[in-house]
Amino acid sequence: MMQAGRLYRQIRDRFRGAEISDPELDAKLLVSTLLGIGLSDLLLNDAQEVDAAQVREIEEKAVLRMGGMPLGRILGEREFYGRRFLLNSATLEPRPDTETLIDAVLSRTAGDAPVTIWDIGTGSGAIAVTLLAERPRGRAIAIDLSEDALACAVNNARLHSVEDRFHPICADYLAAMDLDRTEGPDWIVSNPPYICSRVLEELSPEVIDHDPRLALDGGENGLNAYAALVPQAAGLLRSGARIALEIGYDQAASVEKLLRQHDLGEIEIIKDLAGNDRVALARGT
Incomplete structure (x- = not known):
């Protein structure tokens, strides 16, 4: 037997020694998740006894983390916008940068208004599910080429009780949609693959060895997905x-040029918390 606080500190110190980027948070998440308690409960219940089997499991998963496996892959879940999202091998781990997109949409959408959202390349469903959870009169069509990713997204919609407003479609970009502009969505949202093919091998092992390449590779210049998506979206946005x-x-400059070429207006480029260009917004004309 070992006390939870002592176990956390041991794991934290091992993560520090392995130069994990955020050893304190990763250790807290690993220990609290596997013990089935909240982060705050871990700190409040420092003396909670942990049985030998749980200690072994936590130590085994700590070894995986020190070997370079992302914590989300080890636990099979990742927090995003204050919610827990399940993952599988076909889904990208949702990252804090993408919360910039969530904030941009929510700040431009009334909380009590009905809203229709199409999420292209939904992956784990983190974007669509979060928007539905925040906008109770919203509904989402979630499109992904991967059936495995869609299965994960559906599970996340159930997890957050929005499954009745979440409609998955297996398709490539907007190919499944054949609607008049008057029947289109209020929002088309997407976090498409945008990394240049030549840069992929330069990514950290935590990314390239564990995230699906389909969700990362944006082609020779990183713009393939935008070049396919924007023309289709422009034809559907009323x-x-x-x-x-x-x-x-x-x-930003390349995507803005593409949006203008397809007669989309009121273009905005929004920066993330690190000051980097992160989201491009435009309006149908």
Whole structure:
């Protein structure tokens, strides 16, 4: 037997020694999740006894983390916008940068208004599910090429009790949609693959060895997904409807040019908390 506080501190110190980027948080998340308690409960229940089997499991998973496996992959879940999201091998781990897109959409959408959202390349469903959870009169069509990713997204919709407003479709970008502009969505949102193919091998092992390449590879210049998505979206967005795209830090000018070429107006580029260009917004005309 070992006390929870002591176990946490041991794991934290091992993570520090392994130069994990955020050893305190990763140790807290690992120990609290596997003990089935909240982060605050871990600190409040320092003397809670942990049985030998749980200690072994936590230590085994700590070894995986020190070996470079992301904590979300080890636990099979990741926190995003204050909610827990399940993951599988077909889904990208949702990252804090993407919360910039969530904030941009929510700040431009009335809390009590009905809203229709199409989430292109939904992956784990983190964007669509979060928006539905925050906007109780919203509904979302969630599109992904991967059936495995969609299965994960559906589970997350159930987890957060929005499954009756979450409609999954297996398709490539907007190919499944054949609607008049008058029937289109209020928002098209997407966090598409935007990393240049030549840069992929330069990414950290935590990313390239564990995130699905399909969700990362944006082609030779990182813009393949935007070049496919924007023309289709422009044909579907009625006047006043919007598109919100996550972008790479150096892609604002290219994506803005593409949006203008397809007659989308009121273009905005929004920065993330680190001051990097992160989201491109535009409105149908």
